[in-house]
Amino acid sequence: MRKNWPVITLGLVLLAGLVAPFADRSTSPGFYVEVLLGGLMAGVLYSLVALGFALIFKASGVFNFAQGAMVLFAALAVARLAEQVPLWVAMLIAMVIMVALAWVIERLVLRPLVNQEGVALLMATLGVSYFLDGFGQTIWGSDIYKIELGIPKEPVMILESLFQGGILVNKEDFVAAIVATALVAALALFFQKTTTGRALRAVADDHQAAQSIGIPLNRIWVIVWSVAGFVALVAGVIWGSKLGVQFSLSQVALKALPVVILGGFTSVTGAVVGGLIIGVGEKMAEVFLGPVMVKAFDLAGGGIENWFAYVLALLFLLVRPEGLFGEKLIDRV
């Protein structure tokens, strides 16, 4: 219990952050809930990408920096294919491409580097990410493309009876959040309940031991990277329809890094909770803290959300490196 003070402190700080906007009388409850919901919706997507990330880390010890590039690549593929074929066919083809990609990465990058230390693998995924950025833009093009999900984008007013003025919610965001939530649940189940999921956890614990009881390491890796590809595809489509498919998508996915730090690398729960904390935290910070800071320090605009997640993760690393739900590592000599 004593060891948990960083978590408790963080909880209190976040709670204070949640309550703080009410100090300012002009904040209407409706607007507040709107921001909160917006944060949660963004958070679910972060959770999704973070889950793909945690999955890869558990199974192959790789800190997959290429996750962002995969999001961009998948989104580009869907956007360009959807110009020729219906959206669902495009997504299907894109998924096949992502699986093929997982296979190629396993073959050409992971297998030769097996048993290398984490930092070397991280740098290898940096290489993969550069290659994918270049390759994706070469074959799919480098303009800004659109993905039409066929869901109306106009905001709708809900809960008008409860709050004065109601709450503005984007229907598309809402659907996206539901899809992402379902996926997060499905992935968590896959991880905890299926044979493959168990094999995966065995691999994460000890490569060699897993291999010696007959778990095919290479196939597990292909599966895991395919799942990550799938996650990237979903995130790419959702973000792509919202922000347009463009180069900056690969940077949005980088937000998954602080999420897994916050939640703890090896934890599924951590990825989910971390994603929500960061999603809400950065929206709140941007909307309520931003203007205050702009005024106080005479800034040229807010943009706190560009670093909020990272600085939060940084602080967390200082007090509790294993994250909220991660296991503490012991160095064996």
Added chain:
Amino acid sequence: MFYRENGQFKSTYESDQQMLPILQDRVFMLVLLVFAFGAVPFLVSDYLFLSLLIPFLILTIAAIGLNLLVGYCGQISLGHAAFMAVGAYAAYNLVLRVPQLNFLVVLLISGLIAAVVGLVFGIPSLRIKGLYLAVATLAAQFFMDWLFARVKWFTNYAHSGSVQTPPVELFGWTVNTPAEKYLFLLGLLIVFTLVAKNLVRSRIGREWMAMRDMDVAAEVIGIRPVYAKLTAFAVSSFYVGVAGALWGFVHLGSWEPLAFNLTLSLNLLFMIIIGGMGSLLGSYFGAAFIVMLPILLNQLPAMLGVPISTSMATHLELMIFGVLIVFFLIVEPHGLARLWAIGKEKLRLWPFPH
């Protein structure tokens, strides 16, 4: 045939510890230096100075800095461009607000400020390793990007957020023409290389490498992780900060917000992966490679009769970087520098195979 060390005996530890123990290497280095200082300024076109040599010299300083941290001390950083930015903006503000300062002093102070900032962002390294540290350094990157883009004081309330620098002046000498810039930077690079070489072959360098190779054993022989890691962060950031100031003042002349973004950080990392981690020579190779590749990609296809578009060249560049990084990590983790060393070893034994 001429590359032999027969008959060169060391009779003191001092002579055994010198930088280039083989006579032929010393002669080669001397010839190279005479050529670089005496001949290059008269032989090379302004275009080559501006697009190749000047960026090469500055980026080499930065790559050496990053290599001290990553290659020698084993601490990863994905945010070193942030410390370049610190150096650049520190120098800008120093020159702006204290114009009477000598530029060398400006460089020194900018480097020191960058060192302090680097030290602060290095503190997490005391508790976390490798992968986690990557995120901490990314935090530095994104935070600094934001800081210099949004806090108006740093850019002296410039309307667009971009800043302009006056030409560098040194003891009444205005470093103006490309050749002058080249000579100034070359001199600095040599000093920085010598200092780095001295550091890595002294106690502090051994402590860094010990932390890199086996941190628990390092602690057990009495090396304090706090001291080793934080000095590595500080020295590394100092180098990179100075490089940032030079990048702003000598190479760019004026720059926009986000001139020192994540891409630059990653490029620095690629330099040392491709050039060779834990090798000063490798930092030279890596910087040269990174500077030359885009120029080659822009010009070579046209020369061969298959011109490609600029965007195509950019994408090709990304792909080549990606492939090369993976290639070097798998095939030769010590990069071009190791290939060079192998070649030299072959030459020493030639014509015998072993």
Added chain:
Amino acid sequence: MGGEANSRAHRIGEVILALKGVSLAFGGVKALSDVSFDVREHEIRAIIGPNGAGKSSMLNVINGVYHPQQGTIRYLEREYHDMDPHEVAVSGISRTFQNLALFKGMSVLDNIMSGRNLKMHSNIVMQALRMGPALREEIEHREVVEGIIDFLEIQAYRKTQVGRLSYGLQKRVDLARALAMEPRVLLLDEPMSGMNMEEKQDMCRFILDANDHFGTTIVLIEHDMSVVMDISDRVVVLDYGKKIGDGTPDEVRANQAVVDAYLGVSH
């Protein structure tokens, strides 16, 4: 064996290092429970026991790498249970490692030189310029290190990168690095594992010589019984993290609990 001890240059002296009721657990797993023993100055003290008996944990506790939940370590006049490895090193305890913990990317010379770091004091600016005290220090300590290189007969490899050496030679470099610290107490974690007969004999000679010439107190973990019985003055036996025997080699050999747990089993 008794006669050998008497003929040594340094007579076995007072207790220099003592562990009292040390218990260590990782999560629920007990590595050590209530272990006490002492080490006298200038003696060679062996720790034996089956695999997983907690021998390496014992050294890690002395070293400050692990901090025991209970019990204290008394070294010289100081009692501690949570010193960090750096402080322990400063106080004059050094060690070698079971699974080689050399600095693989560095040369033999640099590895051993790194063992001198606590004795070097020039500041970073001097080192950067390689001037004055920094340069003098490098040469001074190089001389000491060369002495150790001669002692351990590894002259031919001094510029070789450690990772390229054979296992036996790496073990020697590990010892050299520990000796470079000029320790009062030297902890050796299976210094002869994976060696052939000849290499083992060499290593035994080095250990005895170090004990004899420098008067270094030695705490040694070893599996090879003949070696342990030959060179050690007193032996501690651990099994499942508990002490089951303590005494001279002859006493330990006669101890039934030890025979049951360990010696009776052929390895």
